[in-house]
């Protein structure tokens with residue numbers, strides 16, 4: 001029975017495929033165009049949903065009207081004659097209630113809850129993820145990661161709910177209109193007057209309240225996203241927070257964020273309470289309007305008793321249906337505010353255009369040419385103030401300068417994590433802005449200052465991006481990076497050991513030096529002709545660093561290398577040393593030449609050899 005049930009329901013799951021890509025343009029910034037642009041893969045399931053929802057609505061309306069007719073029938077029939085006169089009708093109605101109605105509900109649930117909801121939320125998330133992962137590294141640094149993640153995940157639900165309730169509103173609204181016309185046809189057309197009055201009042205209410213509600217929901221969702229972003233930020237930097245903030249301060253910040261959500265929800269709820277109360281009041285208006293109008297017509301001799309009772313029955317039926325429609329409309333506009341808030345992140349155009357069809361970087365020699373690069377991170381000053389530098393194929397340069405001079409910024413531009421605000425960067429005569437970014441990064445091996453690892457096994461971290469590597473290759477690289485010995489001693493909380501042990505979020509379960517050695521092993525396995533070492537050995541003690549130097553020398557062989565180091569002794573042997581200060585190149589030459597010159601480099605060197613660290 002269960003496998004059959006599974007197969008049957010799976011048919012509905014397979015009604016659409018959520019994993020389809022959009023047209024590659026940035027998502028629309030406005031809610032309805034945004035939702036519309038996702039409907040194509042769902043077309044079949046949406047039409048089906050509209051049909052089954054309409055069917056369900058028809059059955060519900062039938063049930064209401066049948067209840068009325070049943071009472072009329074019982075009143076008009078003698079008890080002894082009931083079966084003789086109405087058995088077929090009664091059995092038909094019973095079958096309708098026991099069989100057809102549950103079947104229709106099953107269909108409606110399968111189409112809406114499985115076919116639509118299981119797929120639609122993921123379709124929105126899939127495409128939003130597709131767009132967000134094309135954003136530059138720089139873009140991700142501008143916003144709280146937790147907030148962006150929560151917007152991506154929750155937006156799938158909000159957008160789906162918006163579609164679901166819209167279909168409900170359309171289906172129930174349609175049947176509502178048909179139902180009202182049918183009911184009216186059986187009574188007196190004059191009773192349409194209170195109905196129109198109600199419609200006018202209800203539309204006004206929606207018109208006045210809905211925009212306020214959409215704004216209130218958007219503000220509430222913004223405070224909720226900020227709350228989530230804040231919590232993720234604190235939890236993921238708990239060491240720093242514990243060191244520098246008092247518990248009271250953390251609590252106070254959290255309290256403030258919570259209070260913000262309470263306050264914004266309060267604003268939204270004030271509106272919804274008013275809306276709900278006014279809707280019920282309007283339902284009262286329609287009941288009193290119908291019945292009162294009927295009584296007045298009767299009192300002036302313009303209508304019969306029958307019309308008054310019909311008016312009462314009619315008003316009750318119409319208000320029940322109006323409730324369905326208003327419920328659906330109400331839900332839509334609550335979700336619209338939430339989608340609009342999520343779109344603040346999701347619909348942002350790419351900060352660096354994505355060029356999937358761009359040609360791959362054709363590497364020949366590995367020459368890097370930087371032409372007048374300026375980058376101030378959108379500010380007026382700071383960053384790079386015009387750097388021109390050519391690094392010959394196979395040349396090894398050391399990048400030196402005081403903290404904040406712009407060394408990492410230059411590397412970020414070469415990796416195209418940011419696009420230079422002015423100037424350009426060429427590798428083997430190809431402007432990196434015009435080549436496929438994946439091929440660019442594949443050409444560059446990088447060990448960063450903060451060697452962050454992913455919460456996966458050590459093996460996966462070393463083989464990142466190269467799943468075909470053998471265990472032997474991975475171990476050889478780990479040995480060269482002096483990582484093998486500590487790796488085989490690792491055990492994680494789930495009992496996995498050695499290369500299978502997981503390293504914790506961002507590699508927190510390893511020491512800084514261990515992380516750096518894994519990152520070095522990773523880069524040793526890359527056959528990238530350009531190597532960037534940003535303080536690649538800064539977390540290692542001198543003994544391990546000396547051990548690694550030989551392997552590192554081997555890895556650097558024949559490659560174009562940019563090495564950033566504050567510990568100048570590690571780069572003194574480079575072909576050329578480029579000194580950056582305040583976003584500009586101030587000196588360039590070999591260690592000996594720069595020492596002879598007596599400029600910034602020699603000052604830095606003398607300061608270090610004066611006690612900070614040995615030079616030999």
Ligand SMILES: Nc1ncnc2c1ncn2[C@@H]1O[C@H](COP(=O)(O)OP(=O)(O)OP(=O)(O)O)[C@@H](O)[C@H]1O
Pocket residue numbers: 141376377382383401402403404405406407408409410
């Ligand atoms: N994401 C960013 N947004 C805004 N400004 C930034 C950003 N990253 C760096 N900067 C600014 O750009 C300037 C250069 O920073 P950069 O990180 O390139 O210096 P650095 O020479 O690598 O320093 P360090 O040796 O301390 O790592 C600094 O003034 C810094 O404040």
